Amino acid sequence: MSSNALYYCLVVIAINYLSSDLLRIFAYSTLLFWIIFKNIRYYKSLPPGPWGVPFLGILPFMNKRPPHLVYLNMSKQYGDVFSIQMGSNLTVCLGSTKLMKEFFSRNDSTDRPNTPLNNLLEGFGIITSQGALWKRQRMFLHEKFRALGVKLWPNTRFEKSISMEIDELIAELQESDGVPVNPGYLFGRHIHNVICQLMMNYRFQADDKNFTMFNERVIRGMQLFGLVLFGEHVPAYLKLPGKMEVLNEIKRNLVDISKFHGDHVVERIKQRANSAHNKEPADLLDCYLDKLDEENSMDSNDKKNIFPDVDPVKQIVQVMNDLFSAGMDTSLTSLLWTCIMMLKNPEAAEKVRSELRKFVAVGEKVTMAHRLQMPYIEAVVLETMRVASIVPLGTTHVNSKDWKIGKYVVPAGTHIVPLINKMNMDPEIYPEPELFKPERFIKDEISYGPS
Numbered sequence: 001m002s003s004n005a006l007y008y009c010l011v012v013i014a015i016n017y018l019s020s021d022l023l024r025i026f027a028y029s030t031l032l033f034w035i036i037f038k039n040i041r042y043y044k045s046l047p048p049g050p051w052g053v054p055f056l057g058i059l060p061f062m063n064k065r066p067p068h069l070v071y072l073n074m075s076k077q078y079g080d081v082f083s084i085q086m087g088s089n090l091t092v093c094l095g096s097t098k099l100m101k102e103f104f105s106r107n108d109s110t111d112r113p114n115t116p117l118n119n120l121l122e123g124f125g126i127i128t129s130q131g132a133l134w135k136r137q138r139m140f141l142h143e144k145f146r147a148l149g150v151k152l153w154p155n156t157r158f159e160k161s162i163s164m165e166i167d168e169l170i171a172e173l174q175e176s177d178g179v180p181v182n183p184g185y186l187f188g189r190h191i192h193n194v195i196c197q198l199m200m201n202y203r204f205q206a207d208d209k210n211f212t213m214f215n216e217r218v219i220r221g222m223q224l225f226g227l228v229l230f231g232e233h234v235p236a237y238l239k240l241p242g243k244m245e246v247l248n249e250i251k252r253n254l255v256d257i258s259k260f261h262g263d264h265v266v267e268r269i270k271q272r273a274n275s276a277h278n279k280e281p282a283d284l285l286d287c288y289l290d291k292l293d294e295e296n297s298m299d300s301n302d303k304k305n306i307f308p309d310v311d312p313v314k315q316i317v318q319v320m321n322d323l324f325s326a327g328m329d330t331s332l333t334s335l336l337w338t339c340i341m342m343l344k345n346p347e348a349a350e351k352v353r354s355e356l357r358k359f360v361a362v363g364e365k366v367t368m369a370h371r372l373q374m375p376y377i378e379a380v381v382l383e384t385m386r387v388a389s390i391v392p393l394g395t396t397h398v399n400s401k402d403w404k405i406g407k408y409v410v411p412a413g414t415h416i417v418p419l420i421n422k423m424n425m426d427p428e429i430y431p432e433p434e435l436f437k438p439e440r441f442i443k444d445e446i447s448y449g450p451s
């Protein structure tokens, strides 16, 4: 926009140098006509959407409602693809699997928004990184996750660490001895432990001060983000009184979270320097440090360069922050919703029980080896995640080239938001979408009569 404005100024100055009044009037009207024409063409080529106000777009109409619900509402009116102006950012929402698939399989769809809060992470990690850094982290993490046993197979190292947490969780639940407990906190620590074991071979003990600190920072962080969300799209908003303090607290929060992971990274680097470590990597941190050692010993021409132009420790720490924030809340919310669904759907709960009774002996533990025998339980998990839309919006992407959808053009630099909640409620894929029906994920009828 600003380069356009500069361009128009130059043209206006040039017109002022014209000698005759008539010529000037003619030139001005041509320019005006051209600007109007260009804008009409621009707006006509965009997917449909509501009108906003200048500079702010639809932000004044959000009324503190969560964006995912506002978008879901709009998709009822405008359909599977619509555009809205969020402050200075043109935003296009995608509501159908077909469009999401088309967009995300393009090689020019992987940029990230260049907005103030996003930029706090400086492009490190995996969630806000882009280009070569993002691509290499993604490939590396996929490979190493599989190597560390993150897959749906029995007896992996990953399953063993989950199993350890479950033993402790069950013991803790039994200790409560019939007194109601809030499972959120208990589940939270054990999920966090699974993530920490995978990342850096670490577990929080019960009543761990560090865990409490971590939890508080994360919950506070979410509140703070809500207070400056408009600033993402209208930079002037962050100049309002009080907003700078919020931004500074967010920064301090991030520093605390990073310090926790950073201390572990530094500690491990020291440990490795003091001992031979040509053994199997114990966790993701070892995988990263092995890779760094390998690259440091290589000719610069042979390096794949997993960390192009970034400080490796900062990058590893941010990957850990990202894995934590992507893994923790999603897993915890899924588990809590599964509990709620079992309470609200006693018939489904009964089927879960009978599947368990059929394949797991009393006192035996459920393991990954049971998975294929118990399709109903897997379907319950999938259906819970669908109905509750654990993650209602996918992460915002930015397209680096224009994208044509039928008669519309989404110009390069648009914020693209996948409406996962809309997709999950698509009646063509999920008939009667508002009903909780795990059976929809099962092809063949299963029956659990008395055996």
Ligand SMILES: *[C@@H]1O[C@H](CO)[C@@H](O)[C@H](O)[C@H]1NC(C)=O
Binding pocket: 065, 066, 069, 070, 073
């Ligand atoms: C959705 O639209 C309905 C009717 O137009 C309105 O009453 C409701 O407040 C809207 N909800 C959100 C979250 O925008």
Ligand SMILES: *[C@@H]1O[C@H](CO)[C@@H](O)[C@H](O)[C@H]1NC(C)=O
Binding pocket: 107, 108
């Ligand atoms: C992206 O895909 C287009 C065709 O779909 C191709 O022409 C282009 O070379 C690709 N670019 C990269 C960087 O792979």
Ligand SMILES: *[C@@H]1O[C@H](CO)[C@@H](O)[C@H](O)[C@H]1NC(C)=O
Binding pocket: 087, 088, 089, 112, 113, 114, 115, 116, 231, 232, 233, 234, 235, 398, 413, 414, 415
């Ligand atoms: C979106 O808006 C922000 C804040 O106004 C701006 O910095 C950014 O360049 C815009 N565009 C993109 C693609 O993020």
Ligand SMILES: *[C@@H]1O[C@H](CO)[C@@H](O)[C@H](O)[C@H]1NC(C)=O
Binding pocket: 208, 209, 210, 259, 260, 263
């Ligand atoms: C908390 O973490 C720090 C490292 O960030 C560590 O030095 C300290 O021992 C930990 N405290 C507990 C109680 O584990």
